[in-house]
Amino acid sequence: MKNRKALFITLGIVSLGLLAYCLFACIYIQTRLIPSLEEIPTQIETIGNLIIPALLVTGIYHLMLLFRALRSQTGKFIDSVYIVLIIISGITLLSDLTLLNDIGKEYALWDVGGQWAMVYAFMAVHVLTVVWGLLRAAKRQPGLAPLKESIRKEGMSLSLYQIGLICGILGILGVVFAYSGLVVPNRFSVLFSILIAGLALFPLVLFVVYWLIRLKNIPAREWLDEKQLVDTAFAALIGFFVAVPLYVVICILDVIQVQIPVSAWILGIFFVQLSVLSSVVIARNR
Amino acid sequence: MKLENNIRLRRFMKNEMSQQELADLVGVSRMTIYSIEKGKYVPSTVLALKIAAVFELPVEEIFTLPQNGQTEGEHHEE
Numbered sequence: 475m476k477n478r479k480a481l482f483i484t485l486g487i488v489s490l491g492l493l494a495y496c497l498f499a500c501i502y503i504q505t506r507l508i509p510s511l512e513e514i515p516t517q518i519e520t521i522g523n524l525i526i527p528a529l530l531v532t533g534i535y536h537l538m539l540l541f542r543a544l545r546s547q548t549g550k551f552i553d554s555v556y557i558v559l560i561i562i563s564g565i566t567l568l569s570d571l572t573l574l575n576d577i578g579k580e581y582a583l584w585d586v587g588g589q590w591a592m593v594y595a596f597m598a599v600h601v602l603t604v605v606w607g608l609l610r611a612a613k614r615q616p617g618l619a620p621l622k623e624s625i626r627k628e629g630m631s632l633s634l635y636q637i638g639l640i641c642g643i644l645g646i647l648g649v650v651f652a653y654s655g656l657v658v659p660n661r662f663s664v665l666f667s668i669l670i671a672g673l674a675l676f677p678l679v680l681f682v683v684y685w686l687i688r689l690k691n692i693p694a695r696e697w698l699d700e701k702q703l704v705d706t707a708f709a710a711l712i713g714f715f716v717a718v719p720l721y722v723v724i725c726i727l728d729v730i731q732v733q734i735p736v737s738a739w740i741l742g743i744f745f746v747q748l749s750v751l752s753s754v755v756i757a758r759n760r
Numbered sequence: 761m762k763l764e765n766n767i768r769l770r771r772f773m774k775n776e777m778s779q780q781e782l783a784d785l786v787g788v789s790r791m792t793i794y795s796i797e798k799g800k801y802v803p804s805t806v807l808a809l810k811i812a813a814v815f816e817l818p819v820e821e822i823f824t825l826p827q828n829g830q831t832e833g834e835h836h837e838e
Contacts, residue, residue, distance in 0.1 A: 625780065628789040699788040701801050759791050 479611060482538065486608040489535040492528035493604060497597050499525055500574075504590055507577070514578060525574065529567050532600060536564040539607040544684060549629035551756075554636035556606060558644075561677035563603040566596040588657070630685055631702055635755040637681050642749030645674035649741045664737045671741045678748075702755075709754035713747040720746065763802045765823045767793070770815045786810040 499521050506518055514522075540560045547553055573593050577586045648670030651657060658666045689697050698706065724739050771777040779797070783790045786807060795801035796811075803811070803823075812819040 622780075622784075624784050625790070628791060631789070632791075696787070699792050700804050700807060701792040701795055702789065704801070 482542070482611050483608060485531075485535050485538065486604055486611065489532045489604050490601070490608070492531055493597065493601050496525050496528050496570075497594075497601075500590070500593055500597070522574065522578065526571065529570060532604070533564060533567050535604065535607075536560055536567065539603065540564065542607075542611075547626060547629040547633050549632035549636075551636050554633045555640060556610070557633070557681065558637055558640045558677040559599070559603050559606070561680055562673065563596075563599045565673060565676055566599060570596050627688075630688065631698060632756070632759060634681060634685055635752040635759075637678050638748055638752035639756060641674050641678040642745045642747075642752060645671055645745030646742065646749065648674050649738060649745065653735070653738050664735060667737050667741055671745070674745070705755045705758045706751075708758070709751045712754050713751040716750045717743055717747050761802050762799060762826050763823050764799065764826055765796060767797050767811065767822060770817070770822060774815060782811070782814060785814050 503518055503522055507514070540557070543553065543557050543560060547557075570593055573589045573596075577589050577593075580586055580589075649667050652667035652670050653660075653663050655663070720739075720743050724734060727734055767782070771779070771782060779793045780790045783793045786793075787810070788807065792801065792803075792807075796803050796807075808819050808823055812822050815822060
Protein backbone atom coordinates (compact mmCIF):
# COMPACT_ATOMS: atom_id res chain seq x y z
CA MET A 475 0.00 0.00 0.00
CA LYS A 476 2.83 2.37 0.95
CA ASN A 477 4.66 1.56 -2.31
CA ARG A 478 1.51 2.31 -4.29
CA LYS A 479 1.12 5.68 -2.58
CA ALA A 480 4.80 6.49 -3.19
CA LEU A 481 4.41 5.55 -6.88
CA PHE A 482 1.29 7.67 -7.13
CA ILE A 483 2.96 10.71 -5.59
CA THR A 484 6.09 10.22 -7.73
CA LEU A 485 4.03 10.12 -10.92
CA GLY A 486 2.19 13.22 -9.72
CA ILE A 487 5.42 15.12 -9.23
CA VAL A 488 6.67 13.91 -12.64
CA SER A 489 3.40 15.11 -14.22
CA LEU A 490 3.77 18.47 -12.53
CA GLY A 491 7.33 18.74 -13.88
CA LEU A 492 6.13 17.80 -17.36
CA LEU A 493 3.36 20.41 -17.18
CA ALA A 494 5.96 23.00 -16.20
CA TYR A 495 7.94 21.95 -19.28
CA CYS A 496 4.80 22.30 -21.46
CA LEU A 497 4.13 25.75 -20.03
CA PHE A 498 7.66 27.03 -20.65
CA ALA A 499 7.71 25.37 -24.08
CA CYS A 500 4.48 27.17 -24.99
CA ILE A 501 5.80 30.53 -23.78
CA TYR A 502 9.03 29.97 -25.74
CA ILE A 503 7.21 28.90 -28.91
CA GLN A 504 4.75 31.79 -28.66
CA THR A 505 7.56 34.33 -28.49
CA ARG A 506 9.46 32.74 -31.40
CA LEU A 507 6.56 31.83 -33.68
CA ILE A 508 6.02 35.13 -35.45
CA PRO A 509 3.94 35.46 -38.65
CA SER A 510 7.01 36.47 -40.70
CA LEU A 511 8.51 32.98 -40.20
CA GLU A 512 7.92 31.10 -43.43
CA GLU A 513 8.69 27.72 -41.94
CA ILE A 514 8.76 26.49 -38.36
CA PRO A 515 12.44 26.04 -37.32
CA THR A 516 13.48 22.49 -36.37
CA GLN A 517 14.34 23.60 -32.84
CA ILE A 518 10.82 24.92 -32.21
CA GLU A 519 9.31 21.83 -33.85
CA THR A 520 11.34 19.53 -31.57
CA ILE A 521 10.36 21.49 -28.46
CA GLY A 522 6.72 21.38 -29.62
CA ASN A 523 6.81 17.65 -30.40
CA LEU A 524 8.07 16.87 -26.90
CA ILE A 525 4.84 18.33 -25.52
CA ILE A 526 2.97 15.27 -26.88
CA PRO A 527 4.63 12.61 -24.62
CA ALA A 528 4.52 15.07 -21.71
CA LEU A 529 0.76 15.44 -22.08
CA LEU A 530 0.41 11.68 -22.56
CA VAL A 531 2.07 10.96 -19.19
CA THR A 532 -0.09 13.65 -17.59
CA GLY A 533 -3.12 11.98 -19.17
CA ILE A 534 -2.19 8.63 -17.62
CA TYR A 535 -1.87 10.36 -14.26
CA HIS A 536 -5.32 11.90 -14.77
CA LEU A 537 -6.76 8.41 -15.32
CA MET A 538 -5.15 7.26 -12.07
CA LEU A 539 -6.57 10.29 -10.27
CA LEU A 540 -10.02 9.56 -11.65
CA PHE A 541 -10.06 5.88 -10.65
CA ARG A 542 -8.80 6.79 -7.19
CA ALA A 543 -11.43 9.52 -6.78
CA LEU A 544 -14.26 7.26 -7.94
CA ARG A 545 -13.18 4.50 -5.54
CA SER A 546 -13.35 6.69 -2.47
CA GLN A 547 -16.67 8.46 -2.92
CA THR A 548 -18.76 9.24 0.10
CA GLY A 549 -21.08 11.84 -1.39
CA LYS A 550 -19.12 14.92 -0.28
CA PHE A 551 -19.66 17.89 -2.59
CA ILE A 552 -15.95 18.68 -2.74
CA ASP A 553 -15.29 15.15 -4.06
CA SER A 554 -17.74 15.75 -6.89
CA VAL A 555 -16.05 19.06 -7.76
CA TYR A 556 -12.74 17.18 -7.83
CA ILE A 557 -14.13 14.46 -10.14
CA VAL A 558 -15.55 17.05 -12.56
CA LEU A 559 -12.22 18.89 -12.54
CA ILE A 560 -10.26 15.71 -13.33
CA ILE A 561 -12.58 14.80 -16.22
CA ILE A 562 -12.58 18.30 -17.72
CA SER A 563 -8.82 18.56 -17.30
CA GLY A 564 -8.37 15.14 -18.93
CA ILE A 565 -10.53 16.06 -21.91
CA THR A 566 -8.80 19.40 -22.37
CA LEU A 567 -5.44 17.60 -22.56
CA LEU A 568 -6.65 16.46 -25.98
CA SER A 569 -7.79 20.00 -26.77
CA ASP A 570 -4.25 21.23 -26.01
CA LEU A 571 -2.87 19.00 -28.73
CA THR A 572 -5.53 20.13 -31.22
CA LEU A 573 -4.99 23.80 -30.37
CA LEU A 574 -1.20 23.58 -30.64
CA ASN A 575 -1.58 21.77 -33.96
CA ASP A 576 -3.91 24.54 -35.19
CA ILE A 577 -1.48 27.22 -34.02
CA GLY A 578 1.32 25.49 -35.96
CA LYS A 579 -0.80 25.64 -39.14
CA GLU A 580 -2.37 29.07 -38.73
CA TYR A 581 0.25 31.29 -37.06
CA ALA A 582 1.44 32.78 -40.36
CA LEU A 583 -2.01 33.74 -41.66
CA TRP A 584 -4.32 34.28 -38.71
CA ASP A 585 -4.30 35.78 -35.25
CA VAL A 586 -3.74 32.85 -32.90
CA GLY A 587 -3.89 34.86 -29.65
CA GLY A 588 -7.25 33.28 -28.71
CA GLN A 589 -5.85 29.77 -29.13
CA TRP A 590 -2.83 30.58 -26.96
CA ALA A 591 -5.13 32.00 -24.27
CA MET A 592 -7.12 28.75 -24.28
CA VAL A 593 -3.93 26.66 -24.09
CA TYR A 594 -2.77 28.60 -21.01
CA ALA A 595 -6.20 28.40 -19.39
CA PHE A 596 -6.24 24.64 -19.89
CA MET A 597 -2.68 24.38 -18.54
CA ALA A 598 -3.84 26.15 -15.38
CA VAL A 599 -6.67 23.59 -15.05
CA HIS A 600 -4.19 20.68 -15.47
CA VAL A 601 -1.82 22.13 -12.86
CA LEU A 602 -4.69 22.69 -10.42
CA THR A 603 -5.89 19.11 -10.93
CA VAL A 604 -2.45 17.54 -10.45
CA VAL A 605 -1.66 19.68 -7.37
CA TRP A 606 -5.05 18.87 -5.83
CA GLY A 607 -4.48 15.17 -6.55
CA LEU A 608 -1.06 15.29 -4.92
CA LEU A 609 -2.39 17.07 -1.84
CA ARG A 610 -5.19 14.53 -1.46
CA ALA A 611 -2.76 11.63 -1.90
CA ALA A 612 -0.37 13.10 0.67
CA LYS A 613 -3.19 13.66 3.16
CA ARG A 614 -4.75 10.23 2.75
CA GLN A 615 -4.00 7.72 5.50
CA PRO A 616 -2.48 4.50 4.21
CA GLY A 617 -4.32 1.29 5.02
CA LEU A 618 -7.82 2.77 5.22
CA ALA A 619 -10.50 0.08 4.96
CA PRO A 620 -12.34 0.11 1.62
CA LEU A 621 -15.79 1.67 1.73
CA LYS A 622 -18.73 -0.63 2.37
CA GLU A 623 -20.72 -1.29 -0.83
CA SER A 624 -23.95 0.24 0.51
CA ILE A 625 -22.13 3.42 1.59
CA ARG A 626 -20.46 3.66 -1.78
CA LYS A 627 -23.80 3.12 -3.56
CA GLU A 628 -25.40 5.94 -1.57
CA GLY A 629 -22.37 8.17 -2.11
CA MET A 630 -22.54 7.50 -5.86
CA SER A 631 -26.24 8.42 -6.03
CA LEU A 632 -25.62 11.70 -4.27
CA SER A 633 -22.50 12.39 -6.34
CA LEU A 634 -24.58 11.91 -9.48
CA TYR A 635 -26.75 14.89 -8.55
CA GLN A 636 -23.79 16.95 -7.31
CA ILE A 637 -22.01 16.39 -10.61
CA GLY A 638 -25.29 17.21 -12.37
CA LEU A 639 -25.43 20.53 -10.52
CA ILE A 640 -21.80 21.40 -11.29
CA CYS A 641 -22.23 20.46 -14.97
CA GLY A 642 -25.50 22.40 -15.13
CA ILE A 643 -23.89 25.56 -13.77
CA LEU A 644 -20.86 25.12 -16.06
CA GLY A 645 -23.23 24.63 -19.00
CA ILE A 646 -25.22 27.80 -18.23
CA LEU A 647 -22.00 29.82 -17.86
CA GLY A 648 -20.63 28.23 -21.05
CA VAL A 649 -23.70 29.14 -23.11
CA VAL A 650 -23.73 32.72 -21.77
CA PHE A 651 -20.00 32.94 -22.45
CA ALA A 652 -20.35 31.56 -25.98
CA TYR A 653 -22.99 34.13 -26.94
CA SER A 654 -21.34 37.05 -25.14
CA GLY A 655 -18.96 37.63 -28.03
CA LEU A 656 -16.02 37.79 -25.62
CA VAL A 657 -14.31 34.59 -26.73
CA VAL A 658 -15.33 33.96 -30.31
CA PRO A 659 -16.93 36.15 -32.98
CA ASN A 660 -20.73 35.86 -33.10
CA ARG A 661 -20.66 33.81 -36.30
CA PHE A 662 -18.96 30.98 -34.36
CA SER A 663 -21.23 31.21 -31.30
CA VAL A 664 -23.45 28.25 -32.26
CA LEU A 665 -20.54 25.88 -32.80
CA PHE A 666 -18.71 27.16 -29.73
CA SER A 667 -21.80 26.85 -27.50
CA ILE A 668 -22.33 23.26 -28.63
CA LEU A 669 -18.66 22.45 -27.92
CA ILE A 670 -18.81 24.09 -24.49
CA ALA A 671 -22.09 22.30 -23.72
CA GLY A 672 -20.53 18.98 -24.71
CA LEU A 673 -17.53 19.68 -22.52
CA ALA A 674 -19.73 20.69 -19.58
CA LEU A 675 -21.91 17.63 -19.99
CA PHE A 676 -19.10 15.13 -20.48
CA PRO A 677 -18.30 14.57 -16.76
CA LEU A 678 -21.96 13.81 -16.08
CA VAL A 679 -22.24 11.40 -19.02
CA LEU A 680 -19.04 9.66 -17.97
CA PHE A 681 -20.23 9.41 -14.37
CA VAL A 682 -23.63 8.03 -15.43
CA VAL A 683 -21.84 5.36 -17.49
CA TYR A 684 -19.65 4.51 -14.47
CA TRP A 685 -22.73 4.46 -12.21
CA LEU A 686 -24.55 2.09 -14.59
CA ILE A 687 -21.51 -0.20 -14.82
CA ARG A 688 -21.32 -0.35 -11.01
CA LEU A 689 -25.01 -1.22 -10.84
CA LYS A 690 -25.01 -3.73 -13.71
CA ASN A 691 -25.75 -6.71 -11.42
CA ILE A 692 -28.54 -4.93 -9.56
CA PRO A 693 -32.12 -4.92 -10.92
CA ALA A 694 -33.09 -1.48 -12.29
CA ARG A 695 -35.87 -1.06 -9.69
CA GLU A 696 -33.20 -1.15 -6.96
CA TRP A 697 -30.87 1.45 -8.45
CA LEU A 698 -32.51 4.11 -6.31
CA ASP A 699 -34.40 3.46 -3.10
CA GLU A 700 -37.92 4.74 -2.59
CA LYS A 701 -36.95 8.06 -1.05
CA GLN A 702 -34.37 8.72 -3.75
CA LEU A 703 -37.07 8.04 -6.38
CA VAL A 704 -39.52 10.39 -4.62
CA ASP A 705 -36.80 13.07 -4.39
CA THR A 706 -35.97 12.70 -8.09
CA ALA A 707 -39.65 12.84 -9.12
CA PHE A 708 -40.25 15.93 -6.97
CA ALA A 709 -37.12 17.61 -8.34
CA ALA A 710 -38.18 16.82 -11.93
CA LEU A 711 -41.56 18.45 -11.22
CA ILE A 712 -39.87 21.58 -9.87
CA GLY A 713 -37.58 21.58 -12.91
CA PHE A 714 -40.64 21.44 -15.17
CA PHE A 715 -42.29 24.34 -13.35
CA VAL A 716 -39.11 26.39 -13.67
CA ALA A 717 -38.91 25.67 -17.41
CA VAL A 718 -42.50 26.68 -18.21
CA PRO A 719 -42.04 30.45 -17.56
CA LEU A 720 -38.78 30.34 -19.49
CA TYR A 721 -40.60 28.91 -22.53
CA VAL A 722 -43.26 31.61 -22.12
CA VAL A 723 -40.56 34.31 -22.09
CA ILE A 724 -38.99 32.86 -25.24
CA CYS A 725 -42.39 32.81 -26.98
CA ILE A 726 -43.05 36.44 -26.00
CA LEU A 727 -39.58 37.46 -27.23
CA ASP A 728 -40.27 35.69 -30.51
CA VAL A 729 -43.60 37.50 -30.88
CA ILE A 730 -41.96 40.88 -30.34
CA GLN A 731 -39.29 39.93 -32.89
CA VAL A 732 -36.39 39.49 -30.47
CA GLN A 733 -34.55 36.54 -31.93
CA ILE A 734 -32.77 34.19 -29.58
CA PRO A 735 -30.68 31.54 -31.37
CA VAL A 736 -32.28 28.10 -31.07
CA SER A 737 -29.08 26.53 -29.78
CA ALA A 738 -28.86 29.19 -27.06
CA TRP A 739 -32.31 28.65 -25.58
CA ILE A 740 -32.41 24.88 -26.01
CA LEU A 741 -29.04 24.48 -24.28
CA GLY A 742 -29.84 27.21 -21.77
CA ILE A 743 -33.14 25.66 -20.64
CA PHE A 744 -31.61 22.18 -20.60
CA PHE A 745 -28.82 23.27 -18.26
CA VAL A 746 -31.22 25.30 -16.08
CA GLN A 747 -33.43 22.21 -15.70
CA LEU A 748 -30.41 20.02 -14.94
CA SER A 749 -29.23 22.49 -12.28
CA VAL A 750 -32.68 22.79 -10.70
CA LEU A 751 -33.29 19.04 -10.68
CA SER A 752 -29.89 18.34 -9.13
CA SER A 753 -30.04 21.13 -6.57
CA VAL A 754 -33.52 20.13 -5.37
CA VAL A 755 -32.41 16.52 -4.82
CA ILE A 756 -29.27 17.72 -3.00
CA ALA A 757 -31.35 20.09 -0.84
CA ARG A 758 -33.70 17.25 0.12
CA ASN A 759 -30.72 15.16 1.23
CA ARG A 760 -29.12 17.69 3.52
CA MET B 761 -48.67 13.89 5.67
CA LYS B 762 -46.96 13.15 9.00
CA LEU B 763 -46.10 9.87 10.67
CA GLU B 764 -44.44 9.65 14.04
CA ASN B 765 -41.99 6.88 14.84
CA ASN B 766 -39.66 5.62 17.52
CA ILE B 767 -37.04 4.04 15.28
CA ARG B 768 -34.21 5.88 17.03
CA LEU B 769 -35.23 4.43 20.40
CA ARG B 770 -35.73 0.96 18.91
CA ARG B 771 -32.26 1.08 17.36
CA PHE B 772 -30.65 1.88 20.67
CA MET B 773 -32.60 -0.88 22.35
CA LYS B 774 -31.35 -3.30 19.72
CA ASN B 775 -27.65 -3.24 20.59
CA GLU B 776 -27.27 0.42 19.57
CA MET B 777 -27.81 -0.43 15.95
CA SER B 778 -26.57 2.30 13.62
CA GLN B 779 -28.66 3.93 10.90
CA GLN B 780 -26.38 2.36 8.31
CA GLU B 781 -26.91 -1.13 9.75
CA LEU B 782 -30.68 -0.68 9.71
CA ALA B 783 -30.50 0.75 6.19
CA ASP B 784 -28.53 -2.29 5.01
CA LEU B 785 -30.99 -4.68 6.63
CA VAL B 786 -34.02 -3.12 4.91
CA GLY B 787 -32.23 -2.31 1.63
CA VAL B 788 -32.38 1.48 1.56
CA SER B 789 -29.84 4.28 1.96
CA ARG B 790 -28.78 5.65 5.34
CA MET B 791 -30.22 9.01 4.33
CA THR B 792 -33.64 7.41 3.91
CA ILE B 793 -33.54 6.01 7.46
CA TYR B 794 -32.35 9.39 8.73
CA SER B 795 -35.22 11.17 6.94
CA ILE B 796 -37.79 8.71 8.30
CA GLU B 797 -36.46 9.12 11.85
CA LYS B 798 -36.65 12.89 11.55
CA GLY B 799 -40.19 12.69 10.18
CA LYS B 800 -39.14 14.27 6.89
CA TYR B 801 -40.15 11.25 4.85
CA VAL B 802 -43.09 8.88 5.24
CA PRO B 803 -42.03 5.35 4.24
CA SER B 804 -44.03 3.06 1.99
CA THR B 805 -46.01 0.23 3.59
CA VAL B 806 -43.42 -2.29 2.43
CA LEU B 807 -40.55 -0.35 3.98
CA ALA B 808 -42.48 0.23 7.22
CA LEU B 809 -43.18 -3.51 7.45
CA LYS B 810 -39.51 -4.32 6.76
CA ILE B 811 -38.39 -1.94 9.52
CA ALA B 812 -40.93 -3.44 11.91
CA ALA B 813 -39.67 -6.93 11.01
CA VAL B 814 -36.10 -5.94 11.93
CA PHE B 815 -37.25 -4.95 15.41
CA GLU B 816 -39.61 -7.97 15.59
CA LEU B 817 -42.53 -5.72 16.49
CA PRO B 818 -45.89 -4.94 14.91
CA VAL B 819 -45.67 -1.94 12.61
CA GLU B 820 -48.05 0.16 14.77
CA GLU B 821 -45.61 -0.04 17.68
CA ILE B 822 -43.03 1.77 15.61
CA PHE B 823 -45.12 4.06 13.45
CA THR B 824 -48.06 6.05 14.78
CA LEU B 825 -50.25 8.82 13.45
CA PRO B 826 -49.79 12.18 15.21
CA GLN B 827 -51.67 12.38 18.52
CA ASN B 828 -54.53 14.54 17.28
CA GLY B 829 -55.18 11.73 14.80
CA GLN B 830 -55.08 14.14 11.87
CA THR B 831 -52.66 14.12 8.99
CA GLU B 832 -51.69 17.33 7.27
CA GLY B 833 -54.09 18.27 4.54
CA GLU B 834 -56.87 16.17 6.06
CA HIS B 835 -59.96 18.15 7.07
CA HIS B 836 -62.79 16.94 9.23
CA GLU B 837 -66.14 18.55 8.64
CA GLU B 838 -67.92 19.47 11.85
